[in-house]
Amino acid sequence: MGKLANKTAVVTGASSGIGAAISKVLASEGANVVLAARRVDKLREAEQEINRNGSGKALAVQADISKRADAENVIKQADEAFGSVDILVNNAGQMLTGTVQSGKVDEWEQMIDVNIKGVLYGINAVLPSMIERSSGHIINIASVSGLEVTKMSTVYSATKFAVRAISTGLEKELARTGVRVTNISPGMVDTRLSGGFGDRKKLEADDIANAVVYALTQPGYVNVNEITVRPV
Structure with missing residues (x-):
């Protein structure tokens, strides 16, 4: 029996990359996983693979988590299933043009809506039940760009700084409630988002998935607040 048997997990941005890797690893540890993303074809592929190979079951739910109603529906579908x-x-995250000088307001808004509002909408939908049960774990995938800012990443870094701030503040809000919060900040991971960053050594998506499992499988009295994962 896996370390996460009889647990239910919701993973946003689960159609590819880090989200897909996290979903598969959680299912391999026995968790039932609700996969949420916009690309329904890729979601179905991940759902079928997990149901074929995982110890836990998978359910795909198409959603744009920058929309509050979609985020709430994902949690509703998970509860019902x-x-x-x-x-x-x-x-789920967006990494688009990050400079202020670019003037690409539409791209800034996309990053703010997904990277910040999407995180808050998901937390808002799931938190009351977790507090009521005195049990639950919220994991926010931030970025090393939330620790360091380059001249090309100003706006993206701002959104990831916000994710870290939400994680830090929420952990304090939830002290002694039984609900744990972990912020994970990956370095460059070999996914479609990192395609334009040359030949530098990159992490694998499974490296981040393994960090998630590490945080989730600590004893109940241990809250792993922050994990930073960088390539050597």
């Missing part, structure tokens, strides 16, 4: 949500992994 598997019972209460034990784990929320806020992984």
Whole structure:
């Protein structure tokens, strides 16, 4: 029996990359996983693979988590399919033009809507039940760009600084409630988002998935607040 047997997890941005890797690893540890993303074809592929190979079951729910109603529907579908949500992994993210000088306001708004509002909408939908049960774990996938800013990443870094701030503040809000919060900041990971960054060594998506499992499987009295994962 896996370390996460009888748990239910929701993973956003689960159609590819880090989100897909997290979903597969959680299912391999016995969790039932609700996969949320906009690209329904890729979601179905991930759902079928998990149901074919995982210890836990998977359910694909098409959603744009920058929309509050969609975020709430994902949690509703998870509750109806598997019972209460034990784990929320806020992984969905947008990395677009990051400079202020570019003047690409539409791209800034996309990053703010997905990277910040999407995180808050998911937390808002799942938190009351977790507090009521005195149990649950929220994992926010931030970025090393939330620790360091380059001249090309100003706006993107601002959104990831915000994710870290939300994680830090929420952990304090939820002290002694039984609900844990972990912020994970990956370095450059070999996914479609990193395609334009040359030949530098990159992490694998599974490296981040393994960090998620590490945080989730600590004893109940241990809250792993922050993990930074960088390539050597």
